[in-house]
Amino acid sequence: xxxxxxxxxxxxxxxxxxxxxxxxxxSDRGGPTKGGITLExxxxxxxxxxxxxxxxxxxxxxxxxxxxxxxxxxxxFASITDDxxxxxxxxxxxxxxxxxxxxxxxxxxxxxxxxxxxxxxGAVGPKTLAAVNGADAAELWRSVFASRMRFYGxxxxxxxxxxxxxxxxxxxxxxxxxxLAEFIEV
Numbered sequence: 001x002x003x004x005x006x007x008x009x010x011x012x013x014x015x016x017x018x019x020x021x022x023x024x025x026x027s028d029r030g031g032p033t034k035g036g037i038t039l040e041x042x043x044x045x046x047x048x049x050x051x052x053x054x055x056x057x058x059x060x061x062x063x064x065x066x067x068x069x070x071x072x073x074x075x076x077f078a079s080i081t082d083d084x085x086x087x088x089x090x091x092x093x094x095x096x097x098x099x100x101x102x103x104x105x106x107x108x109x110x111x112x113x114x115x116x117x118x119x120x121x122g123a124v125g126p127k128t129l130a131a132v133n134g135a136d137a138a139e140l141w142r143s144v145f146a147s148r149m150r151f152y153g154x155x156x157x158x159x160x161x162x163x164x165x166x167x168x169x170x171x172x173x174x175x176x177x178x179x180l181a182e183f184i185e186v
Contacts, residue, residue: 003083004083004084004086004087006068006072006078007064009072009086009087009090009091010064010067010068010072012087012091013036013067013090013091013094014035014036014060014063014064016036016091017033017035017036017094018035019034019035019036019060019063020034020035020060021034021035022034022055022056024052031052032052032055032056033055034055034056034058034063035058035060035063036063036067036094037055037058037063037066038055039051039052039054039055041066041070042054042055042058042066044070045066045070067094070098071090071093071094071098072090074098075093075098075101075102075124076102076123076124076125076128076129077089077090077093077098077101077124079124079129079133080129080132080133081133081137082133082137082140082141084137084141085132085137085140085141085144088141088144088145088148089101089102089104089105089144092104092144092148095148096148096151099122100122100151101144102122102123102124102128103120103121103122104143104144104147104148105124105128105132105140105144106118106119106120106121106122106124106128107120107143107147108139108140108143108144108147109128109131109132109135109140111143112135112136112139112140112143113131113135117131118131142184142185143185145181145184146181146182146184146185147181149177149180149181149184150174150177150178150181152173152177153173153174153175153176153177153178154174156170156173156174157170157171157172157173157174157175160173
């Protein structure tokens, strides 16, 4: 089994995000983006306004630092002991926000336990980490994965509705992905 270190997780995220490509497509909710780092993220990171050219000029060292601090250390994901679960939660935080990824993780603990062990508040602290690290990591992974799958369906279906696409198959995406998610959760 391969050990997924913080650096290997960041390597994978950069590959998925198309590093070092810069994009600024109107269809991309993030706007100007390089290596998955958006204008909004860079502004927050640098604590001052930035422009699209600043995003385009990002270097890999700064992008890695942003991922390490904002998406791994600050939200508490570095303390998830199971490598595969940690990688999924970090990637979920990158793609959907760390608060949402934290909520999915807390919901997963409650689902796996069959009762509410945790307050679902989107903050991964010592109580959440103890519950996560004491639970069956594979079951938590399936639950977080299913939540993420359902969310993608909601995004696709919502976008189709906004465009007024009444005959678009995208309107069925949420239902299809909900159905598929049930097989992962078994």
